[in-house]
Amino acid sequence: MKKIAVYPGSFDPITYGHLDIIKRGLTIFDEIVVAVARNSQKNALFTTEERVELIQDVLKGEGRVTVDTFSGLLIDYVASRGAHVIIRGLRAISDFEYEFQIAQMNSSIGREIETLFMMTSLQYGYLSSSIVKEVCSLNGDIDNFVPMEIKKALKSKYGLA
Ligand code: COA
Numbered sequence: 001m002k003k004i005a006v007y008p009g010s011f012d013p014i015t016y017g018h019l020d021i022i023k024r025g026l027t028i029f030d031e032i033v034v035a036v037a038r039n040s041q042k043n044a045l046f047t048t049e050e051r052v053e054l055i056q057d058v059l060k061g062e063g064r065v066t067v068d069t070f071s072g073l074l075i076d077y078v079a080s081r082g083a084h085v086i087i088r089g090l091r092a093i094s095d096f097e098y099e100f101q102i103a104q105m106n107s108s109i110g111r112e113i114e115t116l117f118m119m120t121s122l123q124y125g126y127l128s129s130s131i132v133k134e135v136c137s138l139n140g141d142i143d144n145f146v147p148m149e150i151k152k153a154l155k156s157k158y159g160l161a
Contacts, residue, residue: 003028005085005116006078008035008070011051012044013150014058015132017124021089022065024118031064033081038071045133045157058147075110084113091120091127136160 005025011018011034025032036051046054048069055067070077078086086106088099103115120127132145136154143151155161 002030003085004031004033004081004083005029005087006033006035006074006081006083007087008037008074008077010042010044010129011036011055012042012046012129013051013132013146013154014055015124015127015129015146015150016144017089017091017120017127019058019147020121020124021087021118022059025087026062026064028116029085029087031066032087033083034059034065034067035074035077036067036069037074038069046153050153054150054153057149073109075106075113078113079110086113086115088115088117089120090117091125 005028007022007025009018022032022034034055036048036055038048044051052067052069059065059067068081074086078084088103090096090099099117106113106115127145132142133154135145136142136151137158139160142154146154152161
């Protein structure tokens with residue numbers, strides 16, 4: 001039986017931090033479904049469709065990754081994909097409390113679903129999509145944080161292309 005994991009998030013936009021988790025996740029799972037949340041509480045810069053396209057673009061050629069969107073409860077979506085594991089990246093202690101709370105809630109309403117936390121690699125521990133957006137909007141260098149396709153899309157959003 002194939003080991004499938006769901007990697008959910010806002011991905012507004014995807015960064016090298018997320019890509020690092022996906023790459024390492026593929027050493028554990030046969031398939032990863034990158035699931036872009038439609039009903040995120042956050043004010044997104046990119047539409048859901050744009051975020052999906054950007055992720056597909058940077059992951060093209062990686063046959064074991066699919067990109068999808070979801071709305072409603074994450075655990076319902078995970079079950080609908082025939083998966084049993086949610087992957088989440090942990091960056092700092094400050095992420096822990098929030099992630100722990102969500103994982104506990106998810107496991108109490110969907111007992112058969114596990115959350116796997118992966119430590120974000122050291123060089124991406126300070127990264128977030130918001131910080132990348134802020135640096136880009138101020139015309140800073142974001143080459144070390146996102147692939148070229150994402151940089152292009154960000155610059156275009158900010159009228160800097
Ligand atoms: N490296 C660098 N940055 C990372 C990272 C990594 N490995 N992993 C996450 N981040 C950053 C993201 O860029 C993001 O930055 P931002 O806040 O500036 O946008 C931040 O960490 C956290 O984002 P993300 O991982 O996308 O999580 P989220 O909090 O935006 O989304 C959902 C969380 C969508 C998975 C969650 O809200 C959910 O499951 N919602 C569905 C509804 C539901 O089931 N609710 C019940 C839960 S109990």
